[in-house]
Amino acid sequence: MEVFHSISKMASTLLLPLTTFFLALSVSYLQIAGAETHEELTTLRLNSHILQESIVRHINENIEAGWKAALNPRFSNYTVEQFKRLLGVKPTLKKELRSTPVVTHPKSLKLPKNFDARTAWSQCSTIGRILGVLTLLLVVDIDTNSLIKDQGHCGSCWAFAPTEALSDRFCTHFDVNVSLSVNDVLACCGHECGEGCNGGLEVWAWQYFASHGVVTEECDPYFDQIGCTHPGCVIGDTPQCVKKCLSGNRDWKTSKHYSVNAYYVSPDPHDIMAEVYKNGPVAVGFDVYADFAYYKSGVYKHVTGPVLGGHAAKLIGWGTTDDGEDYWLLANQWNREWGDDGYFKIRRGANECGIEDGVTGGLPSTKNVVKEVTDMDADTDLSF
Template identity: 75%
Template sequence: MLRHKMYNSLSHLHTFLSCLQSSNVVKLLTHLKLLARRQLKMSLLHLAAYWWHPMLNGQIAWAETHRLTTLKLNSHILQESIAKQINESPDAGWEAAINPRFSNYTVQQFKRLLGVKPTPRKELRSTPAVSHPKALKLPKDFDARTAWSQCSTIGRILDQGHCGSCWAFGAVESLSDRFCIHFEVNVSLSVNDLLACCGFLCGSGCDGGYPLYAWRYLAHHGVVTEECDPYFDQIGCSHPGCEPAYRTPKCVKKCVNGNQLWKKSKHYSVNAYRVNSDPHDIMAEVYKNGPVEVAFTVYEDFAHYKSGVYKHVTGEELGGHAVKLIGWGTTDDGDDYWLLANQWNREWGDDGYFKIRRGTNECGIEDDVTAGLPSTKNLAREVTDMDADAAASF
């Protein structure tokens, strides 16, 4: 009887070692239970073999990492501990708060808003970066909203909803501003057109895109007006969590107003270019031509921004985000900053705007600056039609 039990124990031990060799984790755990039931004591040699086995160790480590990652992604993006750390730090330079915009957001939900894909290095090398003469004198403070107060689009704060469309907002909003600045045409262009119709040329729609490719699309294909093709989410994120995540809208190529023609409503950019990362060149570009699109890295603490000049203090890296840069300035304490318009509605940040350190490439804010000049294509036809309508009214 004893011999039979010993044989069974050795048999299970043999199977255990075979499972260990073949990396069959399910069978391994089964036979571990059987061994435990028979009170078979694992020798130090077996224990060493267990911990030494690289495949099993890797699987256990992966499972633990996956568990912790899942817990992190499902936790709230806004944390009282983060806000407290920033507000109690004398060196932070900005105020944190529990912003209503993300009161019910998890980390995973927040990450979906960060839709900037990194531009491939070959594209960065092949696309010339615009620079401006150093002799150009620039003001110490500049705000595009007051410099071109006749342009209503510059001061708008929009809401991208629960879609990673920031790359499209930054491009279309900047081009809208530039049409007013250069041609005195107050027009609101369609983010929805670019988001839905650019397709793989720009990236993955609500799952992210490339700012430079967006500007190239504006140059080659143009976008219609917001009146023709309004943004697919007219509610925004005033509702808790904005769940579920939005899918990219379909490209319809037809104005919602049947009296408007799609092609006739198109507005174009002359070109697409990068701006040199030197702060002087970025300032000069905005000063001469209007707001630009910038992309930067977002960390957990950025979701808590309320006011002041942002710099990364704490929290993990979450993704890339694109916004519109509209000016610059210097605080009374001597801190240089960029002034930017976000598209997370006015409940977030400083009435929808934020400031970030200038001249130190904070979070890569000066690395990826893109823009394009507005084109007169279709504008002549638009003016002619307006004149014809005016003549018909007399």
């Protein structure tokens, strides 16, 4: 199709050699996640509670912190070890960096000072929802008509952020609202993507979309919905790959949606902003320190505590505070009990926690999309 060839052509012209990008990567993102020093681990024992009143006071009394801490209900009974399990992004391998293309954008592109994908593409229902799945039932937020979701106790963030971002991009590119299945990626990608609930890499998920596709969430719901209760499951194994739609009238193969490629985005903030501005939300991997569990509002930057692992979230915009601090805006997958109604801001332009090193994306493919729209409405105008 004409649109497929135009997208492929556009993607190929954007892909630059990896050398510049690889040299720009900071050591922080390549370090082994969770490699705390012995001194730090004795201070923060794995079986101790992740949330402590003393840490809240320490952060909130720090006038240079720039953000507010709280004892978030989402982790009220979590130990450090349980919190670490949610941080499922594995360290990026050097061979992966060398073999994956990198996208940049012209510096001549004029970008707004503030941008929020939820308002830029207000017709796209998936952008304005919190990542993850609320177990057993889906609750509809009456104010935003968004699904309130939660990843449970599985370290599946690496699968959530790319899957949700690709869902968004089917709308930003083709004006098709579709919610894609995290469970398909988590259960069926296997060793190509990592270790399921024990972690993976976002770019591997994008590669899975390109080579194998991903079914809809209706076809293959997140496994937490079939036997666990909110806020998550007991620690267990990764769900089995069944390759059969839960809904009897859906076919696994025809439910697949594809990307045409998988790439990193240059760590230059302008390139990241341009990528979101032109194509839609992206998946972002970053280092998580112990104080991130306390985030409530403001622009986060690391204040205290050891690094506990790598996490992934969906970057949907950016802005500047009244005090002149630049930030990224992201949707997390820890339900609305955590953070600023489930969202968070983090310092932009300083590669805070490696946030600008781990940006991944891919463009949606038209394969199966035209058929899906035609089946829904034979009279729909299919000129994308």
